[in-house]
Amino acid sequence: MSTATNQATDPHAATLATLARVFGDGVFGMSHFRDNLRLFLPPSRLIEVLTVLRDECRFALLAELGATDYLGYPGWTRARFEVHYVLLNLDTAERLVIKTGVDDPKPELPSAVPLWLGADWMEREVFDMYGITFTGHPDLRRILMPDEFTAFPLRKDYPLRGRGERHNFPRLTREES
Amino acid sequence: MAIGSSRESHGHAPGRMGQGSVTSGVEVPENTILTTIDSVVSWCRKFSLWPMPFATACCGIELMAVGASRFDIARFGAEVMRFSPRQCDLMIVAGRVAMKMLPVLQRIWLQMPEPKWCISMGACASTGGVFDTYAVVQGIDRFIPVDVYIPGCPPRPEQILRSILDLQAKVQRGGTLSGLGLPELIERERMLEEKRNQPPGFALARERGDEDRFGYRLPGGPGTLGVDESR
Numbered sequence: 001m002s003t004a005t006n007q008a009t010d011p012h013a014a015t016l017a018t019l020a021r022v023f024g025d026g027v028f029g030m031s032h033f034r035d036n037l038r039l040f041l042p043p044s045r046l047i048e049v050l051t052v053l054r055d056e057c058r059f060a061l062l063a064e065l066g067a068t069d070y071l072g073y074p075g076w077t078r079a080r081f082e083v084h085y086v087l088l089n090l091d092t093a094e095r096l097v098i099k100t101g102v103d104d105p106k107p108e109l110p111s112a113v114p115l116w117l118g119a120d121w122m123e124r125e126v127f128d129m130y131g132i133t134f135t136g137h138p139d140l141r142r143i144l145m146p147d148e149f150t151a152f153p154l155r156k157d158y159p160l161r162g163r164g165e166r167h168n169f170p171r172l173t174r175e176e177s
Numbered sequence: 178m179a180i181g182s183s184r185e186s187h188g189h190a191p192g193r194m195g196q197g198s199v200t201s202g203v204e205v206p207e208n209t210i211l212t213t214i215d216s217v218v219s220w221c222r223k224f225s226l227w228p229m230p231f232a233t234a235c236c237g238i239e240l241m242a243v244g245a246s247r248f249d250i251a252r253f254g255a256e257v258m259r260f261s262p263r264q265c266d267l268m269i270v271a272g273r274v275a276m277k278m279l280p281v282l283q284r285i286w287l288q289m290p291e292p293k294w295c296i297s298m299g300a301c302a303s304t305g306g307v308f309d310t311y312a313v314v315q316g317i318d319r320f321i322p323v324d325v326y327i328p329g330c331p332p333r334p335e336q337i338l339r340s341i342l343d344l345q346a347k348v349q350r351g352g353t354l355s356g357l358g359l360p361e362l363i364e365r366e367r368m369l370e371e372k373r374n375q376p377p378g379f380a381l382a383r384e385r386g387d388e389d390r391f392g393y394r395l396p397g398g399p400g401t402l403g404v405d406e407s408r
């Protein structure tokens with residue numbers, strides 16, 4: 001498919017120009033993978049930048065929000081957890097990945113629910129699986145695991161077969177039931 | 178069970194149906210069967226099993242096929258799938274059971290009236306299958322009694338029909354009015370009970386505890402297996 005007419009230039013040019021106008025230099029790092037543009041932000045500037053992206057760059061949709069645990073990743077020097085926000089501009093179909101790192105003892109990030117309501121369940125899932133708390137989230141409960149579950153199962157230091165939670169139930173025998 | 182007329186009114190030798198015979202001095206009329214109440218009740222039960230389809234995953238699709246016209250579970254009298262456990266006497270667990278689902282499964286099992294039976298359908302319900310993770314129960318027979326296991330992933334519909342036939346045989350043999358079930362099942366329960374108290378490594382097959390056997394190491398170290406896990 002030819003995209004020569006409007007894609008000859010960098011599709012992210014307008015967005016980057018806006019960000020540079022508002023924040024100047026040095027707020028975010030940048031990297032490319034295939035046609036993805038990824039911006040790395042410190043958690044303290046996260047909400048600021050996301051607000052500008054939504055209001056001025058018209059990223060109306062938060063398409064995805066997830067996290068990764070890089071514990072024990074070879075050659076890793078940044079924070080242990082990385083949370084990513086995939087934004088979508090519905091007018092130009094431009095996609096942008098925002099990443100931010102949080103570190104171990106008390107991983108905490110500001111919530112994106114005030115910006116995109118759709119972040120609600122996605123942040124609950126990240127909390128459920130990694131134990132990253134989102135301050136300002138209206139209802140931060142576990143979403144997939146049962147409420148009594150105490151561990152965060154997608155952390156790399158959690159054993160794949162769990163710590164016996166899956167078999168911590170009473171046994172019903174034929175006489176009892 | 179006395180149906181039809183006595184021998185005198187026919188006036189000929191006993192036919193192949195209902196053979197008149199004399200047992201300990203009591204004359205049994207023709208077209209009459211002697212049996213026990215137990216076996217009549219079991220006979221009624223085994224041809225009117227009402228399944229509770231506890232279909233949690235892909236095996237459930239195969240279970241639907243068994244209910245549909247091509248395989249037609251109605252030929253064996255078990256077509257009345259009821260979604261209220263109060264009306265069922267056969268639970269078919271079709272699919273993996275997550276640890277969040279297990280309390281629900283147990284509750285539904287307890288809500289079913291006696292006498293009741295359970296079929297564990299497929300590799301997942303019976304052993305956890307390939308889903309050996311923190312969230313999947315490794316075999317429902319750890320937590321509820323199971324009468325028939327069906328291997329396969331998913332089992333063919335014929336296997337499910339076969340399991341219904343096997344269960345019917347079991348109901349016929351083991352049913353009593355008080356609903357205690359088969360003696361060998363009670364025996365098995367006792368065996369499982371004993372396994373729970375064995376030291377780690379004895380209650381489980383050895384290779385199941387060895388996570389390094391395929392040459393990869395699981396992140397986070399080996400899971401806790403053994404006594405805690407086997408109950």
Ligand code: SF4
Pocket residue numbers: 234235236237271272273298299300301302306329330331332
């Ligand atoms: S045994 Fe196979 S078909 Fe059945 S639930 Fe498990 S994965 Fe699905």
